[in-house]
Amino acid sequence: MTGQRADARRNYALLLAVASEAVATDGADASLEQIARTAGVGSGTVRRHFPTRRALLEAVFHDRIESLCTLARELAGHADGRAALLEWLAAVTASTATIGGLAVALNRDRMAGTEPHCATSRLTEAGSPLVARAAADGVLTAGVTTTDLLALVTGIALATQDHRDAATESARLLAITVAGISPDPARGAVDPARGDTGAGPV
Structure with a gap:
């Protein structure tokens, strides 16, 4: 045995x-x-x-998902709730845009209905405190959920997966998205050409 x-x-x-x-x-x-x-x-x-194929993909991406969850937990103590959320979203966007198959796997999770320990559920659980804090601080458009943000990030990754510079293009699109969901009154309009989310380098 x-x-x-x-x-x-x-x-x-x-x-x-x-x-x-x-x-x-x-x-x-x-x-x-x-x-x-x-x-x-x-x-x-x-x-x-x-x-199942889903089980295989969960295993393949386990460590990357766990690292993103760990980052979310670390950022929960950040002094600036908006900056913390945007840093985490930038990390999720970079991963989904540059790691082959990850965006597709997360999108399929979302469409199939999440299970308690699947990648999407783990990311949602980890990111929700960041979203809740940003909402409480008044720096996130009312009604925006963690599920919404992950869907947006996954969509950006799917849209840029064949781009010659997926990382840069996905950051640019994230900046445009952030301008709509979390405008920074202290800095005014973001500069999508620079991938500027109003929260420093992303």
Whole structure:
């Protein structure tokens, strides 16, 4: 039994490494059969470890999602609630725009209906205190939710995924969005050409 468990752990680690490379190259619809062939295992082994494509994508993006959740928790203590929210949104935008398959995976989560521990639910839970604080401080348009902001960010990432400089273009579009949802009265209009969100570098 111990040997079998060790083999299962090795297979899981190998499959996750191969899947991560495949998704980075081919996106969220990377071939499960090709992943199995590259890892040198049968398709049944892939299915045992990842019963659905959603489960595979959750595993592939787990560490990145966790880092974004950790950032949100760290920013909760920031002195400026608006700056904290915008820094987090900028980080989520950069990740979704530049990491192959992540925006598609999050969008599918949202369309399918989130589950308690899926990536979208974790991001929503982590970002909600930042949104609530910005709203309480009067620096976020009334009624805007964390779900709304994640949908906007995901949309920006999907719109720029084939751009030659996705990171810069997504930052520019985020700046335009921020001008609508959280204008900064202290600075006036933002400068989308510079990717300026009114909260310093993003």
